[in-house]
Amino acid sequence: YLLDRIRNFSIIAHVDHGKSTLADRLLELTGTIKRGHGQPQYLDKLQVERERGITVKAQTATMFYSHQIHGLGNNDVSEPPKFLLNLIDTPGHVDFSYEVSRSLAACQGVLLVVDAAQGVQAQTVANFYLAFESNLTIIPVINKIDQPTADPDRVKAQLKSMFDLDPSDALLTSAKTGQGLEQVLPAVIERIPPPPGDSSSPLRMLLLDSYYDEYRGVICHVAVVDGVLRKGDKFSSVATGQTYEVGDIGIMHPELTPTGILLTGQVGYIISGMRSTKEARVGDTLHHNRSIVQPLPGFKPAKHMVFSGLYPADGSDFEVLNHAIERLTCNDASVSVSKETSSALGMGFRCGFLGLLHMDVFHQRLEQEYGVHVISTVPTVPYIFEYSDGSKVEVQNPAALPSQSKQRVTACWEPTVIATIIMPSEHVGPVITLCSERRGQQLEYSFIDSQRAFMKYRLPLREIVVDFYNELKSITSGYASFDYEDSEYQQADLVKLDILLNGQPVDAMATIVHNLKAQRVGRELVEKLKNFIDRQMFEITIQAAIGAKVIARETISAMRKNVLAKCYGGDITRKRKLLEKQKEGKKRMKRVGSVDIPQEAFNELLKVS
Numbered sequence: 138y139l140l141d142r143i144r145n146f147s148i149i150a151h152v153d154h155g156k157s158t159l160a161d162r163l164l165e166l167t168g169t170i171k172r173g174h175g176q177p178q179y180l181d182k183l184q185v186e187r188e189r190g191i192t193v194k195a196q197t198a199t200m201f202y203s204h205q206i207h208g209l210g211n212n213d214v215s216e217p218p219k220f221l222l223n224l225i226d227t228p229g230h231v232d233f234s235y236e237v238s239r240s241l242a243a244c245q246g247v248l249l250v251v252d253a254a255q256g257v258q259a260q261t262v263a264n265f266y267l268a269f270e271s272n273l274t275i276i277p278v279i280n281k282i283d284q285p286t287a288d289p290d291r292v293k294a295q296l297k298s299m300f301d302l303d304p305s306d307a308l309l310t311s312a313k314t315g316q317g318l319e320q321v322l323p324a325v326i327e328r329i330p331p332p333p334g335d336s337s338s339p340l341r342m343l344l345l346d347s348y349y350d351e352y353r354g355v356i357c358h359v360a361v362v363d364g365v366l367r368k369g370d371k372f373s374s375v376a377t378g379q380t381y382e383v384g385d386i387g388i389m390h391p392e393l394t395p396t397g398i399l400l401t402g403q404v405g406y407i408i409s410g411m412r413s414t415k416e417a418r419v420g421d422t423l424h425h426n427r428s429i430v431q432p433l434p435g436f437k438p439a440k441h442m443v444f445s446g447l448y449p450a451d452g453s454d455f456e457v458l459n460h461a462i463e464r465l466t467c468n469d470a471s472v473s474v475s476k477e478t479s480s481a482l483g484m485g486f487r488c489g490f491l492g493l494l495h496m497d498v499f500h501q502r503l504e505q506e507y508g509v510h511v512i513s514t515v516p517t518v519p520y521i522f523e524y525s526d527g528s529k530v531e532v533q534n535p536a537a538l539p540s541q542s543k544q545r546v547t548a549c550w551e552p553t554v555i556a557t558i559i560m561p562s563e564h565v566g567p568v569i570t571l572c573s574e575r576r577g578q579q580l581e582y583s584f585i586d587s588q589r590a591f592m593k594y595r596l597p598l599r600e601i602v603v604d605f606y607n608e609l610k611s612i613t614s615g616y617a618s619f620d621y622e623d624s625e626y627q628q629a630d631l632v633k634l635d636i637l638l639n640g641q642p643v644d645a646m647a648t649i650v651h652n653l654k655a656q657r658v659g660r661e662l663v664e665k666l667k668n669f670i671d672r673q674m675f676e677i678t679i680q681a682a683i684g685a686k687v688i689a690r691e692t693i694s695a696m697r698k699n700v701l702a703k704c705y706g707g708d709i710t711r712k713r714k715l716l717e718k719q720k721e722g723k724k725r726m727k728r729v730g731s732v733d734i735p736q737e738a739f740n741e742l743l744k745v746s
């Protein structure tokens with residue numbers, strides 16, 4: 138394929154505006170996948186993605202499409218030229234903007250999909266700027282025009298006023314009914330430039346993504362920027378200096394389809410005997426092993442915004458969890474993992490995630506794909522603490538902070554984000570209240586059109602990781618949209634809040650909170666726990682404390698009755714059943730000191746802010 142017959146593009150959109158559906162329709166239209174009604178979206182391969190209807194990992198597919206470009210003087214009617222189109226699907230959720238930026242690195246243009254009824258939303262804004270800053274051609278696609286409430290003209294006006302996009306450039310489509318879809322690929326071919334590479338230069342290839350396949354080993358997705366790569370070629374990594382030989386090479390069509398070669402401008406896969414995805418650094422430049430090349434600009438590295446401890450619900454499952462985490466991180470290099478030990482929960486892991494959804498998805502995949510029951514501790518953001526000796530540490534685990542440390546800490550900093558919130562004008566009041574409760578600072582307040590307001594806030598990351606989005610949705614009847622990017626650290630008055638059961642601090646329940654909120658959070662945590670812990674054979678006291686100072690306390694009185702007493706001398710099968718039931722119940726319990734805590738209690742703690 139000649140370079141000018143190749144187009145690399147991506148679809149970007151606010152979540153649910155229809156990019157996965159549109160991607161599927163384009164794959165069908167080009168015969169890349171079979172037409173099937175009600176089939177799950179092809180590119181959303183993970184079970185969690187299908188269940189939650191969100192795209193987590195970007196996927197790529199190559200399509201072939203014949204198209205006659207008009208006005209090039211070539212009016213040969215016999216056969217229009219065939220184009221090779223690489224479509225890169227991207228996730229829409231805020232947590233995964235890292236995936237978006239890496240998809241865009243291989244593209245020259247994007248389809249910016251906007252729901253015809255909902256209009257421009259927070260992630261539309263974020264994604265637009267990602268594409269705009271990368272100098273990509275932007276083709277606005279107003280989708281879902283089949284909906285009764287669709288108002289494409291209003292959306293056109295928004296695109297004009299917010300992004301200065303020409304209304305006449307917008308394509309109107311329905312990925313559901315198929316209306317307007319025939320204009321999409323011609324627009325891709327005519328408006329998006331071919332990749333800029335040079336086929337006679339030494340090979341330079343961008344490593345886009347990698348995953349581990351049970352049978353085939355590490356599979357790398359690559360974009361060939363300059364030069365050509367063939368089966369049997371040796372290549373090296375700029376990042377690691379390692380050399381590999383290409384065993385298999387080809388395109389995603391959409392399954393792996395060997396071609397023996399990848400040319401300049403192509404996006405495809407290579408399998409080369411790498412043993413772990415740790416060797417495949419996303420954003421790395423690959424080159425022929427003796428040539429010297431200028432490395433390609435890498436990606437913004439994934440930043441871990443949320444940390445949580447993951448422990449096997451049953452201590453003996455540690456090895457199972459270990460194995461599962463190893464395998465999963467093979468496919469999701471954006472999770473950081475280190476071993477940690479908790480006196481309450483035993484051996485486990487401290488994991489860093491891009492955000493709360495990312496954490497949830499990882500947790501869910503561990504349970505679904507590997508069958509391990511996992512307890513996760515209260516999520517925390519990375520704080521910085523400075524001690525009187527001048528040393529500074531990044532705290533990823535509140536338990537690691539000594540409880541009586543108040544005297545020794547001289548200053549603390551917390552990470553902040555710049556949040557974009559778009560909402561119908563009538564909800565502005567409650568949103569402002571929410572943001573100030575969350576210690577936000579308003580940076581911008583304007584209107585997109587007569588019905589929609591746009592706000593920017595600086596918010597402490599801590600205040601948005603816990604339940605901010607749900608709260609925002611509920612006070613705006615689901616109409617607000619939200620996106621954020623990380624920003625600088627700010628100084629804050631932070632304290633460690635301990636939870637004590639019968640006087641013993643439970644390290645896995647410790648949190649770091651703002652001093653002004655400590656009282657309320659402590660109260661809420663203690664009440665939550667009281668509701669979740671069953672009465673046991675002895676009295677249980679639950680306390681929240683800052684250092685030696687107890688700020689909240691509850692008591693659960695002892696249970697008297699003996700489960701077995703009732704059927705003493707009675708029916709033996711009934712007795713056995715009861716014992717089994719009790720054992721079942723225990724499985725989901727975690728014994729901390731002498732107190733049994735149900736797994737849900739840990740999950741509930743996540744929701745207190």
Ligand code: GDP
Nearest residue numbers: 150152153154155156157158280281311312313
């Ligand atoms: P994504 O989150 O942007 O990938 O969105 P999806 O492709 O998963 O679509 C979200 C929802 O919108 C799904 O229920 C789709 O069936 C639906 N949808 C997508 N395109 C259209 C459309 O053109 N019209 C209508 N009415 N629904 C659509």
Ligand code: MG
Nearest residue numbers: 156157191192
């Ligand atoms: Mg999707």
